Amino acid sequence: MKSEQPGAGGYFQRDRSWHPPALTPLYKTSVARSPQRAPVSFPHTLSEVTGPVFGHSILGALDNDLTVNFAAPGKSAIGPRIIVYGRVLDENARPVPDVLVEFWQANAGGRYRHKKDGYLAPLDPNFGGCGRTITDAEGNYSFRTIMPGAYPWPNGINDWRPAHIHFSVFGHSFVQRLITQMYFEGDPMIWRCPIVSTIPDRQAVEGLIAALDMEATVPMDARAYKFDIVLRGRRSTLFENRMEGN
Numbered sequence: 001m002k003s004e005q006p007g008a009g010g011y012f013q014r015d016r017s018w019h020p021p022a023l024t025p026l027y028k029t030s031v032a033r034s035p036q037r038a039p040v041s042f043p044h045t046l047s048e049v050t051g052p053v054f055g056h057s058i059l060g061a062l063d064n065d066l067t068v069n070f071a072a073p074g075k076s077a078i079g080p081r082i083i084v085y086g087r088v089l090d091e092n093a094r095p096v097p098d099v100l101v102e103f104w105q106a107n108a109g110g111r112y113r114h115k116k117d118g119y120l121a122p123l124d125p126n127f128g129g130c131g132r133t134i135t136d137a138e139g140n141y142s143f144r145t146i147m148p149g150a151y152p153w154p155n156g157i158n159d160w161r162p163a164h165i166h167f168s169v170f171g172h173s174f175v176q177r178l179i180t181q182m183y184f185e186g187d188p189m190i191w192r193c194p195i196v197s198t199i200p201d202r203q204a205v206e207g208l209i210a211a212l213d214m215e216a217t218v219p220m221d222a223r224a225y226k227f228d229i230v231l232r233g234r235r236s237t238l239f240e241n242r243m244e245g246n
Helices: 029-033 188-192 202-206
Strands: 081-089 100-105 130-134 140-146 165-170 177-184 209-212 223-226
Touching: 100 140, 130 140
Parallel strands: 081 223, 177 209
Antiparallel strands: 081 140, 100 130, 100 165, 165 177, 209 223
């Protein structure tokens, strides 16, 4: 008899206790943003679920190197240099190829390059803070950047955001966009963050923390952190624009 791989079934049932509730008063922004009524699901139209096919031809040569993609010729961003890498996977740990992964972050001092950032830390003239890449056939992605700094925010009297990098993951249409953020192993600020504290499951938080990988470092150049993104299933990566689960 021929041994065949069983066909794929439906998605795993989501675990709603895995995701934080929409209303978490200690995270003040959630008070205004949380829905007043039960959510209603609408089927997507054909124009919503068909969309772009991403390929490497849309990328610039330096899109995945934040240390130099905004810098003047011969210059580089200020801060500890790091490599972030990982895989985009489905709930069965199968790779998801040709996914557009975007990322953005604060500079080494904890300041973003946008006009509404009122933090007193200086801007780095050679750091733009954003980039993008596309997963390969095995779901791999990687980029170079600098370690972002922590920064204060006006949620409470003395609340700070831990160092983090934001991620946007596009599927096969523009409505299939998932947004999350990655933290760094060993950062004590993670467990003091009011946003992180809204997540009810410690294991879910740990899924947002990138592991330091000294085997993947570049000696005398950059440390490396590994961060896998799981798109669906009971233990998917937490996505801030899919608080109800995936």
